[in-house]
Amino acid sequence: MRPAKALIDLGALRHNLREARRRAGGAKVAAIVKANAYGHGAARVLPALVEADMLGVACIEEALALREAGATHSVLLMEGPFEADELPLCARLGFEIAVHDPSQLAMLEAASLERPLTVWLDLDTGMNRLGFRPAAAAAAYGRLRDCAAVGEIRMMTHFASADEPTEPATRHQIERFAQAAQELGLARSICNSAGVLAWPEAHAEWIRPGIMLYGVSPLPGRTGPDEGLRPVMTLSSALIEVRDVHAGEAVGYGGTWRASAPARVGIVALGYADGYPRHAPSGTPVLVNGRPSTTVGRISMDMLAVDLTAQPDAAVGDPVILWGQGNPAELVAASAGTVAYELLCGLAGRVRVELRDDP
Numbered sequence: 001m002r003p004a005k006a007l008i009d010l011g012a013l014r015h016n017l018r019e020a021r022r023r024a025g026g027a028k029v030a031a032i033v034k035a036n037a038y039g040h041g042a043a044r045v046l047p048a049l050v051e052a053d054m055l056g057v058a059c060i061e062e063a064l065a066l067r068e069a070g071a072t073h074s075v076l077l078m079e080g081p082f083e084a085d086e087l088p089l090c091a092r093l094g095f096e097i098a099v100h101d102p103s104q105l106a107m108l109e110a111a112s113l114e115r116p117l118t119v120w121l122d123l124d125t126g127m128n129r130l131g132f133r134p135a136a137a138a139a140a141y142g143r144l145r146d147c148a149a150v151g152e153i154r155m156m157t158h159f160a161s162a163d164e165p166t167e168p169a170t171r172h173q174i175e176r177f178a179q180a181a182q183e184l185g186l187a188r189s190i191c192n193s194a195g196v197l198a199w200p201e202a203h204a205e206w207i208r209p210g211i212m213l214y215g216v217s218p219l220p221g222r223t224g225p226d227e228g229l230r231p232v233m234t235l236s237s238a239l240i241e242v243r244d245v246h247a248g249e250a251v252g253y254g255g256t257w258r259a260s261a262p263a264r265v266g267i268v269a270l271g272y273a274d275g276y277p278r279h280a281p282s283g284t285p286v287l288v289n290g291r292p293s294t295t296v297g298r299i300s301m302d303m304l305a306v307d308l309t310a311q312p313d314a315a316v317g318d319p320v321i322l323w324g325q326g327n328p329a330e331l332v333a334a335s336a337g338t339v340a341y342e343l344l345c346g347l348a349g350r351v352r353v354e355l356r357d358d359p
């Protein structure tokens, strides 16, 4: 059996969920499980999310998959309906919808549902992605309130730069939202993970943590463990060859890494077809036998090479951790010029998954 494996630690996820709620002063938690729970497998992680007050996804397809997997939570569709025929399904299955555009107001006005939907009025307070501008909030709220298809109405916004704690844009977003919230007097949700961790004044009634649930910090220069979080996914494999490389010899496609002195190099059974970033340069951190090492040369489709010069006893079969326990995905992502979100979401289907659920 190929040794490439993703270990998913449900105990870590439970811990991180409690930590999110604690950091947000006991706010209600919409646990964000879009993109197949950030690559962890939405159905797989459900048992660790029973304490969540609701779940949040991008679209109805993801919400339906959660119901099929047995989720009994209310589920928020954070981009709302894409088409009017989703609304009866939402009513039947207990999905709540964000409404960010007049076309969705029109869908609701034309709908006749078996029971009214809980609707989250999405305000754009500065990101300029989705949502009504605050000046249009009262009118949109009025239309929602007049809809027979709409029951409870709550309000939400999304931060553009909450991971930059010195960025004044976030303060402006909080102020704009507070003004609209004061006029409408609805339950509020503002914070993603970065908001939970860095903007306590914005916690409000509901938080929407995603990445922190998986044990990853979105804040610059910080890792999940720095924030008291535990990594949920640990991607590992093993050495399948160990070789001595003479000074001056090159390793891998294109020969982009060359030994400046006699070196020992290990070949690991894991590559970009498993979700490891092909753009990770030589020097990207890995753990071999629990000890720090780095990649050397280009990442291949099924393999990558690591420096074993400091581990003369390393041998075929020895364990290698690509990210997770002891080797934060944040550091691998930083080396590869991306974010840990992309690494976790990109875990490939061919990687064997093992669940750990310690009581």
Ligand SMILES: *Cc1c(COP(=O)(O)O)cnc(C)c1O
Pocket: 032, 034, 078, 158, 191, 192, 193, 194, 208, 209, 210, 211, 212, 218
């Ligand atoms: C993805 C998403 C979140 C969660 O963001 P994290 O940075 O992963 O915590 C929250 N709210 C909305 C609207 C989102 O799209």
